[in-house]
Amino acid sequence: MRLAQLLSVLFVLSSIATAPSEDITTDVAIYGGTPAGIAAALAAGRAGKQVVLIEPYSWIGGLVSNGLTHTDYHAYEGLTGTFLEFTKRVEAFYADKYGKDSPQVKDTHRGTHAEPAVNRLVLERMVAEVPTIRVLTRHVLRRNQAADSSATTASELRAITALGPEQQAVTVKATVYIDATYEGDLMALAGELWRVGREGRAQFGESLAHEQADAQLQAYNFRLTFTNAADNRVAIPEPAGYRREDFASILPLLEKNAFKAVFTEKSGRDTGIYKAQFPQLPNGKFDINDVSHSAARLSMPGANHGWPDGDATTRARIFAEHVRYNLGLLYFLQHDPAVPARYRDEALQYGLCRDEFTSNGHLPEQLYVREARRLVGQHVFIEGDMDQATGDQRCVLHADSIAMGEYGPNCHGTSHEGPLFGGKHTGEFYKVVMPYQIPYGVIVPLKTSNLLVPVAVSSSHVGFCALRLEPIWMSLGQAAGHAAVEAITHKTTVQQVDVVRLQRRLHIDGSATIYASDVLPGHPDFAAVQWWGLLGGLHGLEVRAEGEKPKRGKNIGGQYNETYPNHEVMLEKPMDAVTAVRWRKLAVDARVPTDAVAQAVTRGEFIRRAFAALAGN
Secondary structure, three states: OHHHHHHHHHOOOOOOOOEEEEEEEEEEEEEOOOHHHHHHHHHHHHOOOOEEEEEOOOOOOHHHHOOOOEOOOOOHHHOOHHHHHHHHHHHHHHHHHHOOOOHHHHHOOOOOEOOHHHHHHHHHHHHHOOOOEEEEEOOEEOOOHHHOOOOEOOOOEOOEEEEOHHHEEEEEEEEEEEEOOOOOHHHHHOOOOEEOOEOEHHHHOOOOOEOOOEOOOOOOEOOOEEEOOHHHEEOOOOOOOOOHHHOHHHHHHHHOOOOOOOEEOOOOOOOOOEEEOOOOEHHHEEEEEOOOOOOOOOOOOOOOOOOOOOOHHHHHHHHHHHHHHHHHHHHHHHHOOOOOHHHHHHHOOOEEEOOOOHHHOOOOOOOEOOOOOEEOEOOOEOHHHHOEOOOEOOEOOOOOEEEEEOOOOEEOOOEEEOOOOOOEEEOOEEOOOOOEEEEHHHHOEOOOOOEEOOOOOOEOHHHHHHHOOHHHHHHHHHHHHHHHHHHHHOOOOHHHOOHHHHHHHHHHOOOOOOOOOOOOOOOOOHHHHHHHHHOOOOOOOOEOOOOOOOOOOOEEEOOEEOOOOOOOOOOOOEOOHHHHHHHHHHHHHOOOOHHHHOOOOEHHHHHHHHHHHOOOO
16 A cells, blocks of 8 residues: 555665765754654754754654644643644634634634644744754664764764665764654664553552553554545545455444444544544544544554564554554445445545645555653653642642643553454543643653653653643653753753753743643743742642542533633732742742842732842843
């Protein structure tokens, strides 16, 4: 099949180049043009650093430009930094093209839902605006270059080589490297320690962990983009290797009307087979995903076990298996005469989009790799990092936070029991949590002094199942870009980067390190409030009763909710005696002059005066 053939080309990892090589020297080299890699490139490039962004596929954008256009978040107030900038530009694109009051703008949900081609275009434009960023697409990391004496030292990555079309070799020498791949390919090349699989419950004391450690990892599938608009619909092709017998066992379930529909906008057992993510995308398109707890699943636990550290042949095989199954099932439902008419007729209403992925047979280039390698870094992010602080509405404080998240750990399954159709995935979980902070150490390796890893981050399996979302990865990528600038500017290792300076850079760049629902990026007090929150000033404002469970705001449709309750700063609220005593102590500990805040009447006035006296100077 054309798609599998393309993947084989993209994943050529030969050790011998047959074309002349090119040497590039730069400040920052980023491997992986994912949203995190793009955010890192923008942060470093806008700071004046020379950046080379190396992408193994044909275009940048990762999954966001390859079908995952229904990004996971719960509250708009949790969107921040480069991801927020991206969504605003997406919304502006639709407003300019169709009008600000158009259905297309409404369907973007503030720019968070867009057609893959639009996401790609917006991201490419953002990168193109920065002249110090050079992009190399279809360049794949050469995996056996560690044998080269120039490639690595005991603690420093000195150069990497990528092979482009026709096996052209490009050797990139950078001061700082960033691995922004979903698989952690560059960190593995550098010799960093990494994990694949699930930890046992005892290792980190995680309630969601499995009883015993094993090699299982979260299942993969494609995020296909479908439409039911006849004028833009392309028929589902019969995939290479299609065999009717692989899908015939679903017939008894269909004959019993076990599914309400082929396509569903809701998750839940027996509701549907393909999840047409709701709300839909602009122009009558749908982001198609796996239906959790359904008797028929798109995700394929176990079929992906060789992917994280797999060679070109292994990944191409796994890729082709997912194409065959994800498309083959729908092809069967559309065309097999044994399928009951009501299911077959509904299935035939959907197809690929004529105007999407036009260079690749209207199919995405990338498989939805939910989880692969995970770095073992300075801080291992675990379930406990999302626990609420004792007696507090907020989660535990991380003074070294470089990003925040508000989506709880979510696993689509790691194994399957029973028949393919009618059985069930195991290893699934989901947990509601309050907004949490993410420490710098999750992107910092233990050994390599000039490498940062914002996607295959240091975490347990449970922790990774919360961090594995594009808005969070983009925030971590933005932080990695700024950390690279700090390391270069101050001639230090990534392990020795001054986190306070890094945090200040992030706040100036509109990236939150703690959730403050009423002081968002763009607010004149945003940087001051973020700084104060890192000192612990926002903790203790709202007390949590014993046994009170985390809860989100009122649902406003789909997975989206109003802002998280009890996370306001309330800048205009007068200082009460209890808060005044605690905040003055925090100010003293931070070496804020006592007289600077002595006369503050409101919370906002206190924070502004403290910030101006110390952090704002």
